[in-house]
Amino acid sequence: MSPLSKSQTKYKRVLVKLSGEALMGERDYGLDSGVVDRVAAEIKDLVDKGVQTCIVIGGGNIFRGVSAASSGMERATADYMGMLATTINALAMQNALEKIEVQTRVQSAIPMAAICEPYIRRRAIRHMEKGRVVIFAAGTGNPFFTTDTAAALRASEMGCDALLKATKVDGVYSADPKKDPKAKRFDKLTYLDVLSKDLEVMDASAVTLARQSRIPIVVFSIFTHGALAEVVQGKGRFTIVTEN
Numbered sequence: 001m002s003p004l005s006k007s008q009t010k011y012k013r014v015l016v017k018l019s020g021e022a023l024m025g026e027r028d029y030g031l032d033s034g035v036v037d038r039v040a041a042e043i044k045d046l047v048d049k050g051v052q053t054c055i056v057i058g059g060g061n062i063f064r065g066v067s068a069a070s071s072g073m074e075r076a077t078a079d080y081m082g083m084l085a086t087t088i089n090a091l092a093m094q095n096a097l098e099k100i101e102v103q104t105r106v107q108s109a110i111p112m113a114a115i116c117e118p119y120i121r122r123r124a125i126r127h128m129e130k131g132r133v134v135i136f137a138a139g140t141g142n143p144f145f146t147t148d149t150a151a152a153l154r155a156s157e158m159g160c161d162a163l164l165k166a167t168k169v170d171g172v173y174s175a176d177p178k179k180d181p182k183a184k185r186f187d188k189l190t191y192l193d194v195l196s197k198d199l200e201v202m203d204a205s206a207v208t209l210a211r212q213s214r215i216p217i218v219v220f221s222i223f224t225h226g227a228l229a230e231v232v233q234g235k236g237r238f239t240i241v242t243e244n
Helices: 033-047 065-068 076-100 123-127 148-158 191-196 204-213 227-231
Strands: 013-018 051-057 104-108 133-137 162-167 188-190 216-223 239-242
Touching: 013 033, 013 148, 033 051, 033 076, 033 227, 051 076, 051 123, 051 148, 051 204, 065 076, 065 188, 076 104, 076 123, 076 133, 104 123, 123 133, 148 162, 148 204, 162 227, 188 216, 191 204
Parallel strands: 013 051, 013 162, 051 133, 104 133, 162 216, 188 239
Antiparallel strands: 216 239
């Protein structure tokens, strides 16, 4: 992979949305340290080349609030437990980044002073301006909202140029390509396309918020080596969701 220079980057400030499941690798539960380290290395490449970077990580590899709620647990309690799972993932990613000398701060929407900073918008922006990666933990801090919505919210608050949605596939499809070989892949979609066709990009509230903030959503595969660096150059395989 060729070196990534500042002049080649399409976006100056980005939010990377990672699913907790993506960090499992081939495991059934928890974290695959090899996958976490590889993702950290790709994020380091962005930071080294001047891309201001923040991250939101889901918690589905540890605990899924919606699943627990469907099994009889109170939804609010289940969602708070899911927020704690995202914090575990955030600390794991912070550790992986700092091992390769990337200055990182975790900010939690639920105050946990012993292990991370509280979420403070202006402080987060200042961290990124100084070249630090900021990982936003605990979602929005409120139950009934997904980490997709948290990603769109933080991307809007940070004034990000793009929301990079890292998934298991190389873009948005009309159906699950692993189950339907005839699934159509899209190179470009509008926000309204995603909402009207009920495509599984992000939940509706996240897409609506990104639309209001005019932040493009770029969907790509986290399992393709070097994909993150290519996406910030506008290259590689991805689906971009914009106004038109």
